[in-house]
Each structure stands twice: as C-alpha cells, then as structure tokens.
Amino acid sequence: MTPETQFGAVLPSAPAHPSDEDFLRALGVRVRELRSRRGMTRKMMAQESDVSERHLAQLELGDGNVSIVLLRRIATALNVSLADLFGAEGSASSDAKRSILDLLDRLPEQQLSAVAARLTKQFGATPKDRHSRIALIGLRGAGKSTLGVKLAQAVKAPFIELDREIAKEAGMDLSEIFSLYGQSGYRRIEQRVLERILREYPRAVLSVGGGVVSEKETYDRLLASCFTVWVKANPEDYMARVMAQGDFRAMAENDEAMEDLRHILEAREPFYRKADLHLDTSGESAELSFLKLRKALQSEIE
Numbered sequence: 144m145t146p147e148t149q150f151g152a153v154l155p156s157a158p159a160h161p162s163d164e165d166f167l168r169a170l171g172v173r174v175r176e177l178r179s180r181r182g183m184t185r186k187m188m189a190q191e192s193d194v195s196e197r198h199l200a201q202l203e204l205g206d207g208n209v210s211i212v213l214l215r216r217i218a219t220a221l222n223v224s225l226a227d228l229f230g231a232e233g234s235a236s237s238d239a240k241r242s243i244l245d246l247l248d249r250l251p252e253q254q255l256s257a258v259a260a261r262l263t264k265q266f267g268a269t270p271k272d273r274h275s276r277i278a279l280i281g282l283r284g285a286g287k288s289t290l291g292v293k294l295a296q297a298v299k300a301p302f303i304e305l306d307r308e309i310a311k312e313a314g315m316d317l318s319e320i321f322s323l324y325g326q327s328g329y330r331r332i333e334q335r336v337l338e339r340i341l342r343e344y345p346r347a348v349l350s351v352g353g354g355v356v357s358e359k360e361t362y363d364r365l366l367a368s369c370f371t372v373w374v375k376a377n378p379e380d381y382m383a384r385v386m387a388q389g390d391f392r393a394m395a396e397n398d399e400a401m402e403d404l405r406h407i408l409e410a411r412e413p414f415y416r417k418a419d420l421h422l423d424t425s426g427e428s429a430e431l432s433f434l435k436l437r438k439a440l441q442s443e444i445e
Contacts, residue, residue, distance in 0.1 A: 168205035179410035192220035222327035278369035284381035356414035373418035
C-alpha cells in the first residue's frame with residue numbers, strides 16, 4: 144500500500160518543486176528587475192556589492208550558482224532583503240492588506256463611507272491637499288526641471304528640486320552621497336527630505352528623481368500627498384537631452400548605455416503609471432510641452 148492510499152484515503156502528493164535551472168533563471172530575472180528599477184548599471188552594482196561583473200552577468204542569465212554570502216551582498220547593494228530576491232517582496236504587508244480587505248467585506252455598506260473618511264483623515268491627504276502640491280516624476284532628460292520652473296511661476300508656488308534638497312541636507316553632492324553611503328543610504332536621505340518638504344510646503348511644485356519608485360514606502364507617500372505627473376519621453380530623447388546638459392557619459396551611440404536605459408524604463412514603467420497624469424514630451428519643445436501640461440492640469444485639478 145502506498146502512502147497516498149494508506150488507511151483507504153487518498154492523500155495529496157507533495158507539490159512539485161521547480162528545477163534548479165528554473166530556480167536560477169527566476170532568481171536572475173528578479174535580480175535584473177530590481178537592479179533596473181533602481182537605475183543601477185551592472186558595473187555600479189558590482190562596485191557596491193563587491194561582486195564581480197562576471198558573477199553578476201552569470202547570475203542574471205540564470206547560469207550562476209552564486210553563494211549565499213554573495214547573494215547577501217547583492218541584496219544589501221539593492222537595499223532589499225534576501226527574501227525579496229526570491230520574489231517574496233511585501234509578503235507581510237500583503238497579509239495585512241488581506242486582513243483589512245476581509246474586515247471591509249464584513250462591514251455593512253452604510254458604514255463604508257464612515258470608514259473611508261476616518262482612514263483619509265488619519266492616514267491620507269485630502270484631494271485639496273494633494274492638488275496643492277504637484278510632483279513631476281520620471282527619468283532625467285524628460286523635462287521635469289524645465290517644466291517645473293515654468294509651472295511654479297504660473298501657479299505662483301515654490302519650485303523644489305528634491306535632488307538639490309538632498310544634497311543640501313547631506314552637505315555634499317549626489318555623487319559623494321552614493322560613493323559614501325551607496326544606493327540604500329541615498330534612499331534613506333531621500334525619504335527623510337521628502338517628509339520634511341511635505342511638512343514645510345503646503346503648496347509647491349516638486350521635481351523628483353526617477354529612482355523614487357524603487358522605494359515603495361517613499362513612493363507611496365509621494366502618491367498620497369501630491370498630484371503626480373509622469374513626464375516621459377522616448378529613449379533617444381532622454382539621451383539627447385542629457386548630452387545637451389553636458390553629460391557625455393551616456394553617449395547616444397553607446398549600445399550598452401541605451402540598453403541599460405531601455406531596461407530601466409521597462410522595469411519602472413508599471414510604477415510610473417501610478418501617477419495621476421502622464422505627459423509625453425517626445426520630440427516636443429519645452430513651450431509646447433508646457434502648454435500641454437497646463438491644459439491637462441486645468442482639466443484635472445484647476
């Protein structure tokens with residue numbers, strides 16, 4: 144008699160486990176996804192994690208049987224837990240959300256409005272509060288700063304560049320922050336500075352670095368507290384505009400740089416899409432993009 148039919152009962156068989164090849168392939172995809180979402184090149188992650196580019200390339204291709212020590216270094220460089228590398232991101236918060244949803248399902252319909260009002264009062268900004276702050280998000284080269292300055296002048300509100308505030312708070316430029324504290328240290332300062340700005344400025348136009356989407360808590364706070372606009376462009380325009388600003392590190396003819404940019408866009412797009420408004424500036428002058436932005440905002444909030 145087999146274990147499955149012991150005592151006359153049919154017992155469920157053990158769940159099939161993925162093969163080692165499938166596991167390594169999924170791990171590689173996850174690492175590359177997290178790296179791209181944070182805007183890190185493989186070289187940057189190699190330097191921050193002290194893991195060779197060759198090892199990282201093998202890992203991302205699903206060929207690397209990397210040790211747990213190296214995985215720990217990679218997780219630290221990405222500012223995630225080891226569990227996050229294996230696709231378990233947010234399991235605790237998911238359980239909490241499920242409990243809340245179960246509770247809401249059991250409430251009578253007439254009580255839901257009262258619950259929503261209490262939650263908004265305690266944890267969220269009102270629509271009026273959100274609309275008094277406009278945050279422009281997206282990659283460098285999209286036109287956030289140019290449009291932000293024009294918009295702030297038009298609505299007579301302060302214009303704040305989050306990156307500059309971060310540099311002032313730390314007392315050093317952004318490259319030094321990344322060099323001394325790494326990606327995770329920068330994100331902690333970013334979160335602290337954002338909280339200060341939200342306290343100090345009930346009305347403002349913000350330009351926010353594109354990597355803010357890599358930290359869920361910080362990005363969720365931004366979405367809850369500001370009317371967000373995703374300013375986007377095609378990869379060729381990003382490259383051309385960054386070079387026009389005098390940064391020739393990301394050369395348009397550099398296939399690797401363009402490939403990295405495409406991967407970053409692909410990884411971040413689902414998060415950018417959470418913004419209230421999407422503005423495509425591809426192939427447009429700053430003046431035309433600004434007119435589109437004002438018209439869209441007037442339709443949405445003004």
